[in-house]
Structure formats: structure tokens, C-alpha cells
Amino acid sequence: MTNKQAVILKQGNLFEVDSPLHGKVRGERSVMDFPFFALSKVAVLKPLDYKLGNVSIQIRPSATGIATMYDKEIILYIASLMAQEIGRGGEVDQEFTFTAHDFFRITGVARPGKRDYQRFTDALERLQGTQIKTNIQTGSQIDRGWFSWLSEAAANYTRLPNGEEQLRNVKVRLCAWLHRAIQRDGHIYSYHHDYFRLGTIERRLYEIAHCHCDGEEVEMPLDLLSAKVGSTASLAKFKQHLKDVEADDRLPEYRVTLKDVIPAEGRTDSRGRRISKPDTVVLLAPRQKKPATAVLEATA
Template sequence: MAGKQSIIVRQGNLFEPDSPLHGKVRGERSVMDFPFFALSKVAIDKELEFKIGKLSIQIRPSATGIATMYDKEIILYVASLMAQAVSRGEEVDQNFTFTAHDFFRITGVARPSKRDYDRFTDALERLQGTQIKTNIQTGSKIEKGWFSWLSEATAEYIEMPNGDQQLRVVKVRLCPWLHRAIQLDGHIYHYNHDYFRLGTIERRLYEIAHCHCVGESIEFPLDALALKVGSTAPLSKFKQHLKAVEASDDLPEYKVSLRDVIPHTERFDTRGRRVTKPDTVVVLAPRDRPTAAMLEAVAA
């Protein structure tokens, strides 16, 4: 046909993708509830460690830093593909193939730019390079060693007639820790699509509320919530951010409010002086209707 240009395939273009994703984004409870990702947009190149009760999480950075809350979008997308397949009764291994186009469609990027694609491939690198060690069990197993979110990640391109390269398909291998959680534990929650419009702390607040606000409000001491969110900022700065969230009231499905409470027991500072300053409690509550987190059982 006159005028039709052929496409030169640099890497194979014959594949059976697991995409497109139908319906809502879904996430696994442990990945929602605990601070596995960096909140900062700026690369964090030092190890992070969080201890919540008897649970511990250690995070080692990749060469380009720790995987961020924005990088987590890829993990949510892959987890959603897996949950979709499990819900259809399909046998699911750890390997997934999808198009970048479908990922951007799901996360609300209507016209992805070159910068968006560059960020996407950078995120794949951080997800493969970031190392996690935790005693949080999945599938009744505790892993003692380190693991990466993606043990393999390949972005395959085609070369256009003008010499430009176009990303067509992505192949990843999901870590056994998360694969077991989705397949065997089945604690899968739907995400509100407005989640992708939120900042990093707001995303964590939404996830924590989504896990714990089952038809009623839940309260956290300020320091306990900061730890669960994964904030490494001073408590005063974290509180200031929460006040801004409370004032804007933009969190989907849930409301955030702060209140001061007088401690039941007397406290003293290092000089033996009585501390009269009230404690701050953060309340996460469902909005008008008492909706739970839409738990979807997908256990094998």
C-alpha cells in the first residue's frame, strides 16, 4: 500500500500481555498498611528502618535511591493484573507482561510524554534495585533474607522508521513475598481512582484508613501514625501537613481530623518538670456512608 511505512522490530513484538486491566486498581493489604516506599520525590540513598510493634521493615536503596510511593503505582498495577487473573480462576505465576499504554491509562496519564516514559523506566530500575527485609509473613511464610519488588524487569522497544525508539511492552517478575500474599492470603482491596491524584502522605493516609476504617473511625496517636505512614520528618512538620490535609478535605472516601487530648497519667521531662502539653490524636473516619474497604477474597 502506497505511503505505508514498515516498523523495524528491535526486540520481539509477539507476546500475550496480561493487560489490559479491567475494573478498579487493587492492592494487597500488607503493602497498603505498612511503610515500604519512600515518601520523598528526591532520591533517598540511605537505608530506612521501621519497627511497628513486633514487626520490622528494612529498606536498602538501589543505585538510584529507594523505590518511592510513585514507583509503587507499578506494583499496584501488577498486583491488580494478578488479582484479576486469580479472580477468574486462572493459574498465575510470577511473570507478567503488559503495555505501558495500559499502565498510563489506569493511572490517569492521558497523554504520556517522553518524561513520563523516562520516569516509568527509572521506576522499574528502583523497584528491581531496592532491597527489602521484613518479618511480615505472607502465605504463612517469613522470609529471612532480602528481596526486591521485581526480581526481573525488562522494557522492550521497537525502532520507528525515523530512528526513534518506542516502548511497547514491559515484562516483570514479581517477588515471591507479594505473589504469595495475593495468591494465598487473598487480602485484596479496591483503590479509589482519585488515589493517583494524591501526594505521597495523602496516599498513605488513604491506604491506612482503607485498611482500618471498617464502617467506623479509628484513632492514632500522632507519633504512631507518623511511623505507620513512614514519615521521617519531625513530628511538628508532620502535624502541620496533617492540618493542611484536614483543611483541604480532599481525601477520597475518608476524612482526617486532629484533636488534642489530656494524658491520663502525669508526665515529666528530663529535668523533672511536669509536662502539661496535650497529646495530639489523629482521627481517620469514613465519609457520609459507613463503607468498609471492599475486601475482595481471592484466595486460591
């Protein structure tokens, strides 16, 4: 058998794929609203713990670090495939098969090279290796133990006539926690196509605004927004970054504005001296507000 014949036979045995994805990228609300992914491109090898009100999130790293906001693109893509199939009225289980080519098309990588494919497979490894524990319930159920975003991830390669291997498609098994959220809860939001051009903090700001701005401006204290973003920087550095975001004003669909306010109630330091320093609040506002009638209908 020639190499060319071997290639043809192997291609004939490829998995039946769920791609291509048609329409917009979509995400599930809890994964948008809370900080489940590392912001840094540098490997985060220490566990992360978040406590936001009654919500707790614990994240343990894989051998190569905690799954990042860039790795999250794969989760968004899978969630979009699932939402697409639900929209068609089809049966949706936890296993999905898709081509790397379609993933790159959706995320805006026009001509993926060897380095892009390596990043892609590294991301699959982190998504499978990162462990999460949270009390956020999905589908009226709480998972008390640890889970990974992908319980399985297998890459299928084709050997080319020149002896090189080419990634054809990937078969993954999505965690039950997120599968239930998409299938039973149905809190699904569409993403703007410019999302993939943003940095990690800008992506989190977009997601939080997308969850909470229902056609109206939302105000958040600086420390609360920092926690929801998942920032590990000081509040001063985080505030400076927000000032840069405000000045650039390139967040799709939303604007970010910082405002200093004087607390209504006087505060004192440990020596009993009055604190006159204002608090910083962050305004997240849609670029286009809903008509008044639409707001009334939404709140009725």
C-alpha cells in the same frame, strides 16, 4: 527488507500481554499498611529501618535511590492484573507482561510524553534495585533474606520507520513475597481512582485509613501514625502537614481530624515537674459510615 517491514515483523513477535486492566486498581494489605516506599521525590540513598511493634522493615536503596510512592503505582498495577486473573480463575505465576500505554491509562496520564516514559523506566529500575527485608509473613511463610519488588524487568521496544524506539510493553517478574500474599492470603483492597492525584503523604493516609477504618472511625496517636506513614520529618512538621490535609479535606473516602487530649495519667519531666501539654491524636473516619446492621454482621 524495508524499515516498515522490519517494524511489522517485530510487532508480530511481541509478548502476549496480561493487560488491559479492567475494573479498579487493587492493592495488598501489608503493602498498604506499612511504609515500604520512600515519600520524597528526591532520591533517598540512605537505608531506611522501621520498627512498628513486632514488625520490622529494612530497606536498602538502589543506585538511583529507594523505590518511591510514585514507583509503587507499577506494583499496584501488577497486583491488580494478578487479582484480575485470579478472579477469572486462571493460573497466575510471577511473570506479567503489560503495555506502558495501559499503565498510563489506569494512573491517569492522558497523553504520556517522553518524560513520562523516562520516569516509568526509571521506576522499573528502582523497583528492581531496591532491597527489602521484613519479618512480615505472607502465605504462612517468612523470607529471612533480602528481596526486590521485581526480580526481573525487561522493556520491549519497537524501532519506528524514522529510527526512533518506542516502548511497546514490559515483562516483569514479581517477588515471591508479594505474589504469595495476593495468591494465598487474599487480603486485597480496591483503590479510589482519585488516589493517583494525591501527594505521597496523602496516599499513605488514604491507605492506612483504608486498612483500618471498617466503616468506623479510627484513632491513632500522632507518633504512631507518623511511623506508619513512613515520615522522616519531625513530629511538629508532620502535624502541620496533617493540619493542611484536614483543612483541604480532599482525601477520597475518608476525613482526617486532629484532636488534642489530656493524658489520663499525669506525666512529669526530668525535673519532676508536671507536664500539662496535651497529646495529639489523629482521627481517620470514613465519609460514609456503614449501616448499623452491616457493622453487626461484620463483627459477628
